[in-house]
Amino acid sequence: MSTFGGIVLTNKGKNLQSKAQAGVTLEYTRIGVGDGNLGSTSILSLNYLVNEIKSLSIVKLKALEGGKSVVGTVLSNQDLTQGFYFREVGVYAADPDLGEILYCYGNAGELAEYISPGGGTDIIEKSIDIHTSVGNTQNVTAVIDSSLVYATQSDIERIELRLSNHENKKGQSNGYASLDEKGNVPESQLGNLPDNLETTTGAQEKADAAKQGANNYTDTKISEIDYPVDSVNNKTGDVTLSAADVGAETPSGAQAKANAVQESLNNHKGDTTNPHNVTKAQVGLSxxxxxxxxxxxxxxxxxxxxxxxxxxxxxxxxxxxxxALTVEQRRPIYIQSTAPENPQEGDIWIEVE
Structure with missing residues (x-):
């Protein structure tokens, strides 16, 4: 990386900072990089980079304590057709009276780093942060190209931590459910279901209990019948009682109800339209x-x-x-042996023999 001894405010940069102290907004517009040698030229008098190679969009602006700010960009070699020595860098800003000016400048001199052209094996993307002085200026802004904003290392670390915490809540209370190999939520993670839904195991238990209850009810009713009888439920002769005759549930009816519960459960587990209205805040993505x-x-x-x-x-x-010259600015050229007649000031006569 090129080593810059320091970033210095130009004269126009100092004037703009004075205006900013008086209430004018200090707006950074872009960052330029180049390979120019400063030589004996004073940084204070510069209006542009000595030899600007690339103009870079601003992707970051952050205020610091002590009247400082950080303005950042990214230098890539992907669109470079020729390599260059990254020797000079400058931050441009908008002056309300002069337009765009060179606000501050730095030059690495002999410590410049070579940036190879794109298209080769070396892919270069350098994050450049420039610390600038803003004093007690209240309004500091920048023209930021949001399409080029990069995540910093600290941003990535925070995201990784949140993802790790999110992963640890899988299948946990107040967390979120995982999916089985069929893409369904396991019964163990369903929690408290609505009253009209039941797990497969619970539905079977209820069906078995209903069947057993029906059998017990039937046995009880039969045991209460006094023999001989003339009729049972309007039936005479050798009577075969059904569950309906004694108001009990039939096995097929109980099974049908269990099947209905299972179907309702399957439909709920297969519902991908967010039936519980889970928000992104509830999964840590607010x-x-x-x-x-x-x-x-x-x-x-x-x-x-x-x-x-x-x-x-x-x-x-x-x-x-x-x-382009106007008609009045154009002058004739005479190529002849004699002087032209009525020549005007600025006419050209080429004398030939």
């Missing part, structure tokens, strides 16, 4: 936003879009173009 992020492929397609983006070299070349 702080996770429902925001779609750009994929890595989409990011690089955008970075490599030559129609939307221009290089610093192209910008300087366009800015240096001469404007």
């Amino acid at each position: 702080n996770v936003g429902n925001v779609q992020q750009a994929s890595r492929t989409e990011f690089y397609e955008h970075q490599e879009d030559g129609v939307r983006h221009i290089t610093a070299a192209e910008r300087r070349k366009w800015n240096g173009k001469q404007d």
